[in-house]
Amino acid sequence: MADTDEPEKKRRRVVELTEKMVVDGGSGRTCEWEGRWNHIKKFLERSGPFTHPDFEPSTESLQFMLETCKILVIGAGGLGCELLKDLALSGFHNIHVVDMDTIDMSNLNRQFLFRPNDVGRPKADVAAGFVNSRIPGCCVVPHFKKIQDLDETFYRQFHIIVCGLDSIIARRWMNGMLLSFLVYEDGVLDPGSIIPLIDGGTEGFKGNARVILPGMTACIDCTLELYPPQINFPMCTIASMPRLPEHCVEYVRMLLWPKEKPFGDGVVLDGDDPEHIQWVYQRSLERAAEFNITGVTYRLTQGVVKRIIPAVASTNAVIAAACATEVFKIASSAYIPLNNYMVFNDVDGLYTYTFEAERKENCSACSQVPLDMHFSPSSKLQEMLDYLTESASLQMKSPAITATVEGKNKTLYLQSVASIEQRTRPNLSKTLKELGLTDGQELAVADATTPQTLLFRLRFTS
Amino acid sequence: MDTRFQGKMLETTFFLATTALERTEHRLPLSCYKNLTVMCLETLSRRFTIVIGVQLPESTCLRLGSVLWSASVPFLVCKSYGLIGYMRLVVQEHTVIESHPDNALEDLRLYKPFAELKNHIDSYDLDSMDKKDHSHTPWIIIVAKHLEKWLSEHNCQAPKNYKEKEAFRQFIREGILKNENDVPEDEENFEEAIKNVNTALNPTKIPSAVDDLFNSEQCNSITSQTPSFWLMLRAVKEFALNEGNGSLPVRGTIPDMIADSQKFINLQNVYREKAMQDAGAVCKHVESLLQSFGKPPESVSEKDIKLFCKNSSFLRVVRCRSLAEEYNVDSVNKDEITSSMDNPDSEMVFYLMLRAVDRFYQQHSRYPGVYNYQVEDDISKLKLCVTSLLQEYSLNVNIKDDYIHEFCRYGAAEPHTVAAFLGGSAAQEAIKIISHQFVPFNNTFIYNAMSQTSATLQL
Numbered sequence: 010m011a012d013t014d015e016p017e018k019k020r021r022r023v024v025e026l027t028e029k030m031v032v033d034g035g036s037g038r039t040c041e042w043e044g045r046w047n048h049i050k051k052f053l054e055r056s057g058p059f060t061h062p063d064f065e066p067s068t069e070s071l072q073f074m075l076e077t078c079k080i081l082v083i084g085a086g087g088l089g090c091e092l093l094k095d096l097a098l099s100g101f102h103n104i105h106v107v108d109m110d111t112i113d114m115s116n117l118n119r120q121f122l123f124r125p126n127d128v129g130r131p132k133a134d135v136a137a138g139f140v141n142s143r144i145p146g147c148c149v150v151p152h153f154k155k156i157q158d159l160d161e162t163f164y165r166q167f168h169i170i171v172c173g174l175d176s177i178i179a180r181r182w183m184n185g186m187l188l189s190f191l192v193y194e195d196g197v198l199d200p201g202s203i204i205p206l207i208d209g210g211t212e213g214f215k216g217n218a219r220v221i222l223p224g225m226t227a228c229i230d231c232t233l234e235l236y237p238p239q240i241n242f243p244m245c246t247i248a249s250m251p252r253l254p255e256h257c258v259e260y261v262r263m264l265l266w267p268k269e270k271p272f273g274d275g276v277v278l279d280g281d282d283p284e285h286i287q288w289v290y291q292r293s294l295e296r297a298a299e300f301n302i303t304g305v306t307y308r309l310t311q312g313v314v315k316r317i318i319p320a321v322a323s324t325n326a327v328i329a330a331a332c333a334t335e336v337f338k339i340a341s342s343a344y345i346p347l348n349n350y351m352v353f354n355d356v357d358g359l360y361t362y363t364f365e366a367e368r369k370e371n372c373s374a375c376s377q378v379p380l381d382m383h384f385s386p387s388s389k390l391q392e393m394l395d396y397l398t399e400s401a402s403l404q405m406k407s408p409a410i411t412a413t414v415e416g417k418n419k420t421l422y423l424q425s426v427a428s429i430e431q432r433t434r435p436n437l438s439k440t441l442k443e444l445g446l447t448d449g450q451e452l453a454v455a456d457a458t459t460p461q462t463l464l465f466r467l468r469f470t471s
Numbered sequence: 472m473d474t475r476f477q478g479k480m481l482e483t484t485f486f487l488a489t490t491a492l493e494r495t496e497h498r499l500p501l502s503c504y505k506n507l508t509v510m511c512l513e514t515l516s517r518r519f520t521i522v523i524g525v526q527l528p529e530s531t532c533l534r535l536g537s538v539l540w541s542a543s544v545p546f547l548v549c550k551s552y553g554l555i556g557y558m559r560l561v562v563q564e565h566t567v568i569e570s571h572p573d574n575a576l577e578d579l580r581l582y583k584p585f586a587e588l589k590n591h592i593d594s595y596d597l598d599s600m601d602k603k604d605h606s607h608t609p610w611i612i613i614v615a616k617h618l619e620k621w622l623s624e625h626n627c628q629a630p631k632n633y634k635e636k637e638a639f640r641q642f643i644r645e646g647i648l649k650n651e652n653d654v655p656e657d658e659e660n661f662e663e664a665i666k667n668v669n670t671a672l673n674p675t676k677i678p679s680a681v682d683d684l685f686n687s688e689q690c691n692s693i694t695s696q697t698p699s700f701w702l703m704l705r706a707v708k709e710f711a712l713n714e715g716n717g718s719l720p721v722r723g724t725i726p727d728m729i730a731d732s733q734k735f736i737n738l739q740n741v742y743r744e745k746a747m748q749d750a751g752a753v754c755k756h757v758e759s760l761l762q763s764f765g766k767p768p769e770s771v772s773e774k775d776i777k778l779f780c781k782n783s784s785f786l787r788v789v790r791c792r793s794l795a796e797e798y799n800v801d802s803v804n805k806d807e808i809t810s811s812m813d814n815p816d817s818e819m820v821f822y823l824m825l826r827a828v829d830r831f832y833q834q835h836s837r838y839p840g841v842y843n844y845q846v847e848d849d850i851s852k853l854k855l856c857v858t859s860l861l862q863e864y865s866l867n868v869n870i871k872d873d874y875i876h877e878f879c880r881y882g883a884a885e886p887h888t889v890a891a892f893l894g895g896s897a898a899q900e901a902i903k904i905i906s907h908q909f910v911p912f913n914n915t916f917i918y919n920a921m922s923q924t925s926a927t928l929q930l
Contacts (some may be wrong), residue, residue: 039739041750048884048886049886051840051880051884052884053878054843056880057841057877058876059877059921085842091891094891095891098887099887099888203759204848246729250730250731250732252727252728252730252734252735252736253727255677262589300732300859301732301733301735302732322895323898324895325895326894326895326898327891327895329891330891330894330895331888331920334886334888334892334920335923337886345921347922347923354573355900355909356571356573356909357572358910358912358916358927359912359925361918361924363922382669
């Protein structure tokens with residue numbers, strides 16, 4: 010598309026780029042040049058019929074985006090690399106990125122900010138370094154950490170947070186963190202306390218992008234049932250009735266390895282160590298031969314051990330682009346943001362479906378009302394634990410339950426600290442009545458899926 | 472082909488360095504450009520599996536399109552304009568064997584089990600099994616056994632509607648073993664059987680899409696030039712008419728299910744062996760077809776035929792109209808355009824606006840609203856283009872002024888995120904064309920970043 014200095018003359022020119030494409034290097038030149046932001050300025054400085062009602066054309070919006078607006082990108086993998094590129098090229102120059110992983114060879118086919126030399130280095134560091142040297146003026150600050158290692162002071166500094174995660178637990182945690190910032194005055198939500206969360210997810214040829222305005226729109230937990238719990242193979246199948254090659258590999262991984270400790274005591278199975286995989290592969294073949302099962306290959310073995318879900322670069326590009334567009338819309342008020350969930354699938358042609366995910370009235374994360382739990386006084390604590398982990402709307406991982414009993418704070422059960430686990434384990438087989446719990450009692454539950462403790466109200470059934 | 476490298480391009484192009492700004496610009500003689508049309512068709516088709524045209528002016532696009540159509544080279548056109556993305560696929564005939572459908576039904580043949588399957592089912596006697604065996608019998612056997620009884624009691628009529636299927640499910644439930652207190656045992660395999668009744672009882676039919684292919688010209692007029700896809704299809708058709716007794720070759724796979732290893736593997740092998748047998752029969756048909764043209768049987772490999780048979784329910788052929796057909800007043804798809812525009816905010820309006828903008832470029836040698844001072848005046852100029860477009864094609868549709876204003880506002884901008892969305896989409900479509908796996912779109916894709924919606928139109 011031409012934006013000519015001499016509009017009347019049509020000239021054809023071919024620019025030969027003989028020097029090496031600066032994919033690997035930097036520029037180190039001046040930050041601004043003529044026409045750099047022409048594309049974006051059209052959306053910031055011109056009025057239009059479809060803009061957000063609050064939008065006002067201004068030359069200051071660009072300055073805000075370049076200098077002041079702070080974006081947090083969570084994840085520097087398939088989606089993260091795309092997000093960083095998209096945001097940097099859209100005028101966001103204050104970006105932080107968090108990722109706890111290091112670079113693996115298998116990442117290189119799509120996580121394009123990384124090179125073979127970078128294998129083993131932290132993703133956040135390398136990604137930030139690449140973008141900073143490639144986009145003059147852009148400042149990406151890396152954090153080689155788990156999201157749980159950063160506190161609320163850290164998260165509060167951002168205008169918008171974008172997630173490119175591969176874990177539902179992490180999403181829920183982030184969701185919970187932003188919900189904890191919400192301020193209500195006389196029951197009315199202060200919009201200034203909202204930090205928008207843009208969430209992207211992909212798996213193979215499918216993906217989704219959603220806009221979450223905590224306290225206003227559906228949150229991650231409101232739509233938890235959209236994420237079916239991961240299905241693991243039942244133990245009895247693995248132990249005594251394998252049918253698929255995958256069952257054979259899981260048998261070796263879960264039962265043989267801990268028993269035989271092939272590389273020494275305490276040596277954990279490392280999916281990236283070819284010797285480990287080779288060992289698992291050989292034993293899986295033996296297992297399969299016992300049952301006349303065909304199909305065990307080295308590749309399948311590694312796939313099962315590393316829990317590899319095939320990733321497609323183009324899906325990441327599409328979903329990240331949609332997310333970055335939403336960041337732009339929200340930061341600039343240029344258009345009404347996506348309301349609020351888009352699904353994408355390009356297995357057969359290209360298919361998108363956009364809808365408004367609804368808030369759940371009794372959402373465990375955002376409804377603010379302590380959730381009721383109904384149990385008979387003679388139910389055992391174990392039943393409560395099972396409910397918390399197995400219910401589709403809660404899907405907790407290892408909840409810690411505390412209650413105020415006779416004026417004192419009592420830990421009923423906690424799994425994550427061995428000594429406390431041991432001490433409280435007998436409580437699991439005690440009834441709620443025996444534990445001193447009363448009808449209408451408040452229980453506090455902590456779990457990896459949320460940074461905040463959730464409050465439940467115990468209701469006794471007869 | 473014709474680009475002027477400018478600073479603003481760096482905003483949108485990730486892999487061009489700022490150092491490239493200092494490049495001197497070379498001029499290419501106009502004659503070289505004209506030679507594009509004279510380029511040898513043979514060379515084109517030999518050299519490129521696919522050609523992707525990005526941000527091409529309309530005239531270039533049409534000229535290139537016509538050359539590539541004659542050379543039978545797939546052409547993918549991509550445009551990003553403001554917040555709109557556009558893709559057009561132009562391919563005469565694209566065959567797909569491995570379409571990998573998302574929700575494929577299993578090929579279990581429970582309605583009319585083939586002989587080997589029937590024998591295998593007969594080898595089970597559910598009533599005389601001990602509990603362990605009973606609980607680890609594959610659900611396929613359970614459904615088959617109960618279906619046998621049902622058919623004998625219902626005049627050979629399989630359960631059809633919801634009521635009958637519900638009764639059938641209940642019938643299976645009654646087959647669950649009971650303990651000494653007459654309480655049903657926990658038999659997960661029976662629960663699986665009940666869950667799968669809906670899908671397992673589908674009669675084995677040749678899918679209509681495949682039937683259409685069987686009835687097509689290419690399938691029935693095989694020559695020595697016919698590509699192997701149609702040759703194999705014809706062989707499968709012959710198989711269906713003969714050894715297959717009206718059905719496609721057995722697929723040979725079964726889903727995982729609760730069962731002990733031996734029962735599962737044995738059942739799986741029954742299907743696998745039948746699939747091999749059927750593929751073998753198809754191979755014979757392929758051979759005789761090849762022979763009739765004096766071609767050696769190795770011309771089509773056994774591996775390819777096996778893959779074809781396994782995927783025979785999922786075969787797809789995509790045929791796109793040419794750009795000439797789309798743009799020609801006599802062959803324009805008026806129905807598609809006018810029916811879409813019943814909703815004046817449908818994605819079709821963006822297609823029409825892109826066409827109008829192309830018209831604008833032809834007339835004014837620039838795009839509307841590029842500079843701020845142009846926006847206001849260009850709205851009326853663009854509106855004239857819209858009117859003349861609709862008139863030329865006799866399209867009785869109404870385009871709201873808002874869209875005309877919006878397209879002037881865009882000023883031919885290419886914000887990166889819109890281009891990235893389209894780039895990812897286009898890349899995958901190109902891979903589909905090259906790999907012949909998964910099904911490409913047919914034939915126009917519009918992406919609207921304002922609402923995060925999209926549509927596929929056949930123009």
